[in-house]
Amino acid sequence: MVDDTRATHTPEALALQSYLDTTASPLGSALKQLPLIRLGIDEVELAALPLTTEATTGSQRIHAIHPPGLTLTVDVESDQARQVLVYQLTMAQAEDMSGPRLHDFCPLQLALDGTLVPDPVIHTWRGGAMQTFFPPDAITPQRHVLYPRTPAYYQDGHLSLGTHGGRSSDQYMPYLLITTADDSSGVWCAIGWSGHWSAHFVKPRGTSDLQLTVQIEPCDLQLPAGTKLQGPSIALGLYKGDAAAGYNSMRSWLRSRMPALPTSDLSHFNTWTALDANVNEALLLEAIDRVADHGLRYFMLDAGWYPCLRDNFSAGVGNWRVDEEKFPHGLEVVAEHARTRGMEMGLWFEPERAHLSSELAQQHPDWLLRVPDREYALVNFALPAVRTYFREVIGNMVRRLELRWLKWDFNMDPLPYWQQVADGGLAHLGHIAGLWDTFDWIRTTFPDLVIENCASGGNRLDWTLFSRAHVNFANDQYTQPDCIRRILGRMGAFLPSERLNMIYGPFQRRSYEDAAWQVLMGSTFGVSEPIDNWTEDFSTSLRHHLAIHNATDAPRGGTFYRLTPDTADLRAWEGWQMHEPDTGTGAFVLWRSAAPQAQFNVSLHNIDEAQNYVISDLYHTTAHTVTGKQLANGLEVSLLPDAATICTYHPILGEETSENYRYRGDSSALA
Template identity: 30%
Template sequence: MVHTWRVDTTAQTIALASDGGVPWVSYWGPPLPKSEDLEALAKTGQLDFTGGMLDGIAPLSLCPEAATGFAGQPGLMAYRDGKLLQTRLRFMSADRFSKGDESDDTLRITVGDDDLTVVFVFHTRGPMIEASTQLTTSKPVLLHRLAAPVLPVPEGCTEVSDVAGKWVGEWRVHRSDIRHGIHMREARQGRSGHDHPPFAILHDPALSNTDGVAYSMAYAWSGGHRMIIEALPDGRRQVQWGHADGSARIGTEFATAPLVLIAGTAGYNSVSVPMQRHVRETLVPWVKRDRPVHYNCWEAVYFNHDFEVLREIADRAAALGAERFVLDDGWFGLRDDDTSGLGDWQIDPRKWPAGLKPLIDHVRKLGMGFGLWFEPEMINLNSDLARARPDWILGAMDQLEGRQQRVLDLSRLDVREYIVNQISKLLSNNEIEYIKWDHNRVLPVSDAAQTYGIYDVFARLRAAHPKVEIENCSSGGGRIDLGMMEFTQRVWLSDSNDAVERARIQHDSALFLPCAITGSHVGPRICHTSGRKLNIKLRAWTAAQRHMGFEMDPRELTDDEAESLTLITAWWKENRSWMMGADILRLDTEDAAVLAEQQISAEGDRFVVFRTQISNSTQISPRLLRLTGLEPDAVYEINLLNKADGSHLSRGALELKNGPVRLTGQSLTARGVALPWAFPETIWVLEGRKI
């Protein structure tokens, strides 16, 4: 007898089957009809076997087992008394918990043997499916690997797009063929990482932003993680996600993080939009309100805190349109550079003899809220805390340091309580509405206990200070994942404020992250991380594509630059109420020198297009830009918002140069519209409204 189940959302179906052993996924894809015969579906998906094989096909189950004859990577590896456990799991039970609709439905499938129990959980959250695995053993084991429910790579998906990068060069999307053997991404540095954040998309080879089948996956875990895609000799392919092997530990109870899944049939956008909405509306629902324009003082003053200087900077930032002032690193301990002070979360009386209150009061009189920088997971050896509690430091004493600092051991309850108490005291005694939470080095050991520890710290702080917003920063984008999104309300994508590089980072991160939680700042005229000199309009419009802020010394601005920044900031404020709830649609361009995206309102009645000319094009005239996501029969009025920024080398009499143009959604998406010629490192901004 074959047992069958299905998990449905508005966007996808996962069908499962079991003949007495561990269930397997018989289907993952667009929604199946309710009338589908699941038993027939399961049976007709079984492969034939021939010479050179075992006398049968070992199941590619939710937890593949070597003892069944499966020759690929197993879903569970655990040791007891120095011996690898050879599991042979059998089906035990299946339970469904539903609130009456597909948007909140949970299927729990339990398998086990005499020694251990494995529970697979499939939970629907809107169009998304979250899949996780739980393991319980009768006696302690050393767990080496536990995979979230293992999935077959859907037919037709011969490529994977996953993410790699580096500091100030995050979110580089790489497309690879799925070949025989193993494609693996593993982050072993104790955080989700600049290098391999836990996101990937399986897809067909013809995938574009607007066309093609895609299956998006995000592992909601902030520590070390591992993804493998394995193509077996028999033609089957599996994908596994779980904690990194470096997170091995001894115990009797274990669990993976949720693996968040979405299937789509209309290109990258068909899976990126549901993922954006999942983050915006499910994980961080309260950020849909109007977001304040940031000012962060880091690249203006670094560690050199002086009240009179910061007061003048605050005055100028407020005049430009800033609504929140964030005091960055340097306010605590003996913190004149990055060699000392971390761990001593007391206000430095040398710099702030009256505390932070004078600055906070001044900022609030200007109509701005106040935010403060912390890096609570870290410690300098040159600190009072390190001298008092060297036993709190994670790893060996002769370890390599990163940014002159070490890491506190968050597996210890006393360490977590110290962090929570120190921050809570400052939040309770000062009018602080915002925390920039930094994490500037990798861990000396990749330990899951460290991740569970920071989740506990965040949960305690959120409970004690529910109105304080937390920005997730880790040397820029070093720890961005859906696990962090359960606790923080904003991400700092990169320490690079280079608008050209930032445009690419924002473009690729939109595969998973929405506008509302993604910070983007106008940096200095000469970028501190690239040395590139960029004009204020490109810098400002690039920041205006996400949650806008400033991070330069406003005293460096010329009158013309200040006027441009003020006008663009005012435009962002006028439009943020709908942009913060908008979908980001990446646009297909045949010109590799162009990046373009379209943000469309939840109602579909208005949109804005940002077209960035990254470098010189290979052709002389710009190609037509095709939009997406519009109603074919609707008429839209489009207007080139910044037409005055055009070059004298653009000599054609284009309609958009003269004012608004009205076209149907069909023509805008099928053919597109011509924009004026532009220099490299410039941007066009196109507004549209449905008539």
């Protein structure tokens, strides 16, 4: 129902306290009341304009009109059950006039009273860039306290973070957590912007307060007549409990925004790095025959299917047609053969980048943003003609090949191109709006299509794009299992694990041990092993581990807990737990790696100590009955060096006994 009553409001209409119950969290009472959004309009602030509201069920729409034809609208969603607030600013300029100067766009500002919540802890994560070393920097958790135990004295305390090159998670993840010093409550923030952003924490000199400002740069522009642009969509959540409770609150909320999956089975073979860009009809038909009958649902053809050099897939981006020399019968024969062998076809695109020699660049130079002396251009998705073109190109390929998986990649930093055009941020804001619009069109037009979001791996994982895709590629480090498990074990703490994608391989002819395969527990199951390496032993191992992965499918949709500290030392045990709160079931995974200790005491979370549980060791096909008190206080697990184990658990209900689950004759990691 819409409430047509409109009234003039003060800036409190833009305050968090108007939508969330701040008494529901101890930290909430320390949040100062101030406008969430700051935007300069000529010499006026957004919050200083007359504001009107219209209420709908579960949401508010706040309007402000500036005399030169500019309409500003803030859409606010309030989820009282979750204590989550989501809001977004839209700017629209009238058709018959140019707008006023817009500047200093800060889609979020918060302030905590340091006398009520002294020494709040700021939790952040490094971004998703790929490294070839261990331990990887990617997704490293960080804790910061500005000037602990004292007001800022000589100068303000500062902490700044954001993107490096304009992809939303290339340097820092666009997710933040602020907790009380005693870790009893907090507020989380998800910055929904797929471009360049920065966040600035300040402890002002002479105070114990903490201020947070998120800024979109550049922003100093006038909207052309008839222009409509959206800003970031910011999500804030209040919670009680420790930091893990905050991570899981954010994780659960983000899961609620995800599109429904066409199928729960996302297991797949990806041609990269199994074949790299060296693909042709004969090689792909052979690959399909080799990987079929392993239980993998999708055959994903990655880069190289268009005209490009066999050793340089990037040189052909912008040639969005099938290479007739590589595929004389088109890709239809490949897609049909995949379906005949029981798999669905997928295809890779990189629409936002074009090589200057490509057909797109030659035919549509006005669609490109360029930087001198660079051989690649940014395709300007702010232009309606660009979006129309890719709707036709992508739509045609999906229909012709009956595609069921589409991978959208982005392997360049866009920020230098937005800076080069020097339009005050119009290209930046317009590109992100066009990107979101295109993802929305693909998803609604092809509901049976799995959309994968990728940007050199995990470099664009903001929630607004993450939730527009079905799966999101976690990181381009997919050859070293120690690195993969470290990245997924960090990322799964605050992002829905079942929506993270990973391909594993090649491990370059080294044997796949249990500990290596288990890294995929924290994501979908993807394989990219070179075809020559698919021996009978490898095939048997793949089928076995895919079955184990499927046995842990349900817990990935629940809560997540690290069981060990995040450490750079391979001589330490590592593990995490995934728990299904509604049923009390779950799974945990442990790696010993090079740890000298043969045993580890694992204490699980969310266990009912009054219950008895069945613990099933999936690798050793054994089961044991234990008390809930044992699980909560510490269960001893023994492993050989470089070994790992996955165990599931569930409470014993009714007439059920442990004998239903006990397998005789095999050893177990469980003591």
